[in-house]
Amino acid sequence: MIYFDNAATTQVYPEVLRTYTEVATKVWGNPSSLHNLGSQASRILEASRKQIADLLGKKTTEIFFTSGGTEGDNWVMKGVAFERAHLGRHIIVSSIEHPAVKESALWLQSQGFEIDLAPVTKTGFVDMEKLASLLRPDTILVSIMAANNEIGSIQPIREISQLLADRPTISFHVDAVQALGKMPIADYLTERVDFATFSGHKFHSVRGVGFIYAKEGKKISPLLTGGGQESDKRSTTENVAGIAATAKALRLVMDKFDAGQKQLLAMKQIIHDELASYPDVTIFSQIEDFLPNILTFGIKNVRGEVTVHAFENHQIYISTTSACSSKAGKPAGTLISMGVHPKLAQTAVRISLDEDNDMGQVEQFLTIFKQIYNQTQKVR
Template sequence: MIYFDNAATTQPYPEAMATYQQVATKIFGNPSSLHGLGGQATRLLEASRRQIAELLGCLPEEIFFTSGGTESDNWAIKGTALEKSSFGKHLIVSSVEHPAVRTSAKWLETLGFEVSYAPVDKAGLIDLPALSALIRPDTILVSVMAVNNEIGAIQPISAISDLLADKPGITFHVDAVQAVGKRDMADVLTDRVDLASFSSHKFRGLRGVGWLYKKSGKRIAPLLTGGGQESDLRSTTENLPAIAATAKALRLTLENDHDQRVKVRAMRDVLHKALSQFEDVRLFSGTDEWFSPSIITFGIKGVRGEVTVHAFEEHEIYLSTTSACSSKAGQPAGTLIAMGVPVRDAQTAVRISLDAHNDMGQVEQFLTIFKQIYDKTEKVRR
C-alpha cells in the first residue's frame, strides 16, 4: 500500500498513540473536578498547553484547545464577527480558503455582515494590491490560510502582516492547519497574527483535537458555553488523552522539521519532473519557494479526477481529488477555479500529498503505475 493522501489526514506517530493510550488509561479524571484525579488531569492539561506554546514560541494562555481545524476556523471567523460587530460588519477572506472559513463567512452574511473575497493570481497566491484595496474603515477581520490544502500554495503571511501593521482594529486570522511541518512557524505566527487555527491529525497526531491560537489581549466571543473550560471561552470537557498526544506529535514533527522537509521536497521534485514529461498532464502546483514541499496537484487531460483516484486505488495507491472535505461532493477544486483554471481542467485535478514516512521506493512504484494508467487513457485524451 502507498498512502499519498497526507493532506487529508496522516498516520499517527506510534509515540502519540502510546501517549493517548497511557493517558486514557491512567489519567482519566476530569480536569474540572476538584479531587486529586481531577488535579492530576489538570496538571497534564496545562503541561501539554505549555509544551505546545513553547514549541510555537507563544504564551500558554494563548492556546485554546478545540476539536480540530474546522471548529477553530468557525470560532475564529464567527467569534470575531460577533465580538466586534459594534465596530464594523465587513470581513475579508481569500478566495481560496477552506470550506470551514468560506462557509462561516457566508453564514455571517445571513446575519447582516458583508464579506469580500480577496483574489489570487494564476499561481494561487494572494493579490496583495487587490487585498489592500478591499480594506475599509468598517473592516474587522482578514482571514488568509498559510498553506493551501488543494495545490500547496504558500501564502505571504509576512507581507500581509506588513499590510495590516498600521490597522490594529482589524483582526488577522490565519488558517494554519496545513502549515505544521511545511513552513517555519515564525513565518506563520508573526507578531501581527491575532488568531491561528491548527489541527492535530495533519501532523501525525490524532483526529478530533486541535487548537486556536489567540494572541494575548485579543477578544473573541465563545461559540460553546456551559462549563467554563478554556478560560470560559470554549466550554466542554477537554479531550485530555488526545491533547497530550498532540503535544507529543507536535514535538516530534518540529524537532525533525528541517530533515523531514528536505526528504519530502526531494520526493516532490522527482514526481513533479517525471509528471511534467507527459504531454497530456497539466501540473497545477509549482516547485519554487511559494509551494509546499508536500503537495503536487495535477490532472490528466479529459480524465475526471475521481476516475484517476479509483484507477490508482485498484493498485492500492491512495490519492485524493482535491480536499477531503469536497472530494465526495464531486466538486472541482475551488482554488483552481479562483486561479482562473477552466472548469473542465479543474475537474481533472488529483492531489498527491506526501509525508516523511513516504520514500523514494514508493515514488518509483507510483510512477510505474502512473505510466500504465496514462497509457490506458489514450482514447479519452484525443
C-alpha cells in the same frame, strides 16, 4: 500500500498512540474535579498546553483547545465577528479559503455582515494589490490561509502582516492547518497575526483534537458556555488524552522538521519533473513558494475521481484535491478561483507526501502512473 493523501489526514505515530492510551487508561479524571484524579488530569492538560505554546514560541494563555480545524475556523470567524461588530461589519477572506472559513463567512453574511472575497493570481496566490484595495475603515477581520490545501501555494502572510501593520482595528486570522510541520513557524505566525487555527490529525495526532492561537489581549466571543473550561472560552470537558497526544505529536514533528523538509522536497521534485515530461499532463502545483509535500496535477480529459480509483486499484491512495469536498464531485474551488477552465479543473488530483514516505514509493507511483497514462490514451 502507498499512502499519498497526508493533506487529508495522517497516520497516528505509534508514540503518540501510546501517550493517548496511557493517559486515557491511567488518568481518566475530569480535569475540573477537585480530587486527586482530577488534579492529575489538570496537570497533564496544562503541561500539554505549555509544550504546545513553547514549541510555537507563544504563551500558554494564548492556546485554546478545540476538536479540530473546522471548529477552530468557525470559532475564530464568528467569535471575532460578533466580538468586534461594534467597530464594523466588514470581513475579507480569500477566494481560496477552506470551506470552514468561506462557509463561515457566508453564514456571517446572512447575519448582516459584509463579505469580500480577495481574488488570487493565476498561480494561486492572494493578489496583494486587490486585497489592499478591499480594506475599509469598517473592516474588522481578514482571514487568509497560510498554505492552500488543494494545490499547496504558500500565501504571502508576511506581506499581509505588513499591510495590516498600521490597522489595529482589524483582526488577522490565519488558517495554519496545512502549514504546521511543513513551513517555518515564523512564516505564518508573525507578530501581526492575532488568531491561528491548527488540527492535530494533520500532524500525526489523533482525530478530534485541535487548538487555536489567540494573541493575548485580543477578544473573541466564547464558543461554548457552561462549565467555564478553557478560560471560559470553550466550556466542555477537555479531551485530556487527545490533547496530551497532540502535544507529543507536535514535538515529534518539530524534531523532524529540517530533515523532513529536504526529504519531502526531493520526492516532490522527482515526481514533478517526471510528470512534466508527459504531454497530456497539466501540473497545477509548482516547487518554489509551494508546500514541499503537495503536488496537484491532471491527465487530459480524465476526471479526477477516475484517476484516484485507477491508483487505488494498485493500492496507491491519492485524492481529488480537498478531502472535505471531494465527494461532492465538484471541480477544485481553488483552481476555479485561479481561472482554470472547469473541464480542466475536473481532472485535478492531489498527491500529499509525508516524511514517512520514501523514494521507493515514489518510483512505484511513477511506474503505475505510466501504466494509467497509457491506459487512458483513447480518452486523451
